Amino acid sequence: MKIGFIGLGNVGGKLAGSLIRNGCDLTVRDLNPEFVADFVARGAKSADSAKEIAEKCDVIFTCLPSPAACSLVMEAEDGVLAGISPGKIWLEMSTTDEAEVRRIGALVKEKGAMPVDCPVSGGCHRADTGNISIFAGCDREAFDTVLPILTIMGRRVLHTGALGSASTLKVVTNYLCTVHLAALSEALTVSKVMGMDMNVAYEAIKASSGNSFVHETESQVILNGSRDIGFTMDLVSKDVGLFDEVAKRAGIPLELAPLMVDIFKDGEERYGPREYSPNIIRRMEDACDVKVLGKGFPAFMVDDEPEEKGYEVVVPLRSDY
Structure with missing residues (x-):
């Protein structure tokens, strides 16, 4: 399965890093050419536009800093919607507005593709090791299709229900x-x-x-x-x-x-x-007029747990489906 990833910032770069580290066929896109060059050096391919990513890949991730940034990447003339086609899946990993992800999701469905809102939780240090938690709001069919990919990127993967529920x-x-x-x-x-x-x-x-x-x-x-x-x-x-x-x-x-x-x-x-x-x-x-400091604490957090393959979190007695 060919995977596209748009947005290689502080969180996106770590999530995409888990994909390339585990041998996935990955194509990346970011406005910062240094971020892209780093991934290409590690074996990823690059694309000149979000449209190209959508045309070439089966699964397209976006991980961007704001709902407005995501909407621009999706709806621009050379955006994801211009290149996405039936049977493909778009996953929005940004922290975004549930109403906006449902609006964009409806446009994705019009193209015959499947939308997923797919944010993560647990800190950048866990995103770096593939041990972060992932929420996924989507149809069960889409969830089952992307679960093998999500378990590479995260440890605990929860299907939260319909599109927008994860956000x-x-x-x-x-x-x-x-x-x-x-x-x-x-x-x-x-x-x-x-x-x-x-x-x-x-x-x-x-x-x-x-x-x-x-x-x-x-x-x-x-x-x-x-x-x-x-x-x-x-x-x-x-x-x-x-x-x-x-x-x-x-x-x-x-x-x-x-x-x-x-x-x-x-x-x-x-x-x-x-x-x-x-x-x-x-x-x-x-x-x-104080400084709140201790002794011997780390300057930044590092996930010291070994990377483990993820799994679906099964919710007992759920009644939403």
């Missing part, structure tokens, strides 16, 4: 990460101001009911001082904004989500949109 659950999980990060920024700063040893504070939270995936990863790079999780404040603002917008469309009166939007917009204004997202703690550090 909904992705913004839900990213929203929870955002809340955890904001809360940890306050909790760690309070611990520092109250004179706690920060290594002890880290282990206390880890051993307690207050623990979370975000604490076990992002707190480490916070306490190192690098704050490098491979994710930036503008992307957090986009993700939590998508969650807030989904809730607004559904008429759900949220309280925390608008606050998260304001906190990270303030962080962008203070430190720049491309500042690493864990550095949101600087708002607290600046207010309290």
Whole structure:
């Protein structure tokens, strides 16, 4: 099966890396020629347009920084829709708006192809090793077709239901990460101001009911001082904004989500949109005139688990199909 991958950025490059590392027939496309050259050196082919990728490949992945970027790549004159044909599958791996992915998905179906919204969760370090989790919203037929490819890219693969369901659950999980990060920024700063040893504070939270995936990863790079999780404040603002917008469309009166939007917009204004997202703690550090640091924590996260072939996560007692 010939696979095309459009978008070789911080996440996309790692996901596509798992494909080339495992011997897949891969054609890539990115606006950065250095990213493309790196993949060609590793055995991939390149394409001059998204249309060419869609014409040459059976399965087309897009992994782009925003819904607008994806729509442009799909609908441009030389975009994916101009080259896709019956029997092919398009998988959107970006964190995107569920309404937009369903709109584009309808256009893909008009071409006789199958759309899948297919975001990932678990951090860039796990994307790099093929151990990340993958959600897939699509018809079961499409899911069964692409599952062998998805299990190369990720460890836990969950069929979330119809097209758009994966994107909904992705913004839900990213929203929870955002809340955890904001809360940890306050909790760690309070611990520092109250004179706690920060290594002890880290282990206390880890051993307690207050623990979370975000604490076990992002707190480490916070306490190192690098704050490098491979994710930036503008992307957090986009993700939590998508969650807030989904809730607004559904008429759900949220309280925390608008606050998260304001906190990270303030962080962008203070430190720049491309500042690493864990550095949101600087708002607290600046207010309290402290530096929240520990000793011996890593500068960035590395997945130390061996790469394993993925599998479908089977949901007990599900009733959506």
